Amino acid sequence: MLTLSLIGIGCGDPGQLTRAAITAINSADLVLIPRKGSAKSDLADLRRTICADVLTSDKTDIAEFDLPARDADEADYRKGVDDWHDAVAAAWSRTIADHLGHEGKVALLIWGDPSLYDSSLRIARRLDPLPDIEVVPGITSIQALCAAHALPLNDIGEPFLVTTGRRLREGGWPQGVDTVVVMLDGGTAFQALDPAGFYIYWGAYLGMSDQIIISGALAEAGPRIAAARQDARERHGWIMDSYILKRRA
CATH class of the missing domain: 3.40.1010.10 (Tetrapyrrole methylase, N-terminal domain)
Structure with a gap:
């Protein structure tokens, strides 16, 4: 066998x-x-x-x-x-x-x-x-991302959703959740959202010597992430990243 x-x-x-x-x-x-x-x-x-x-x-x-x-x-x-x-x-x-x-x-x-x-x-x-x-x-990359940001994934008693960049870009923010984990994003799908009220926790090359993490209000951190992502891809020839979006009242 x-x-x-x-x-x-x-x-x-x-x-x-x-x-x-x-x-x-x-x-x-x-x-x-x-x-x-x-x-x-x-x-x-x-x-x-x-x-x-x-x-x-x-x-x-x-x-x-x-x-x-x-x-x-x-x-x-x-x-x-x-x-x-x-x-x-x-x-x-x-x-x-x-x-x-x-x-x-x-x-x-x-x-x-x-x-x-x-x-x-x-x-x-x-x-x-x-x-x-x-x-x-x-x-998993989700565990590594949360650890890098010292972040609890779920809010108390609340659900979260794991999805792809393509689904976020095409369908917008999913209903019924305030925390979304985004994987397999070939670009920066978070830029398709109105940034008001969102926080982002992003990481690339998690666990590797070249690890990069950025977090903050999406309106401020989003452009920094897009620039860092482009620079890292040009330097390495590839990028593997994921991020968590949280919606706050």
Whole structure:
């Protein structure tokens, strides 16, 4: 049988690894490291660093592969994602077959946690043959963002909503909540809101040495975040950020 372990590794700080994650990495026969292009080489480098730091088993091999890119020009968003998931599943299958065959334990180190705005669980269920799937939870970007700002996410007895930049931009502020967590924002969707009465808590490269955090009233902090975001993207060639918006009376 083939077992696939999806191991949450946190948001960039190797110290965020749990003991369960370290045990799972060491029990693997093969660790897969995706390469996302030179612009995101930091992400592959961190996975290599984690393996070098925690691997004590001499039976564990490491295999790197190029991760297919999603077609951003596909007009049908869901179809574009579906096609991309098929391509990624095929890349996983090829790499596993080339290095391990159809028996053994494979590990994938997942940024953050596999359950939150991550495609790995959906992709894993497209593999043929279908492996046993094991999940080791990790620190999410939401937890890392709240910790960076020393911020409690929910107000007392109140709900919050987690959404994407695209949904915020297209649908506006969601009804029934005063706290919204925004992830996967390819731009600055918060600029589509009337800033009056909103506070923002933003962070990029959370847990990494280049971490940036900015907070404040949206009217004042929003332009600073937009400028910092553009500058960081130009310097690194990529950016991974998220933010929390709170509406105050």
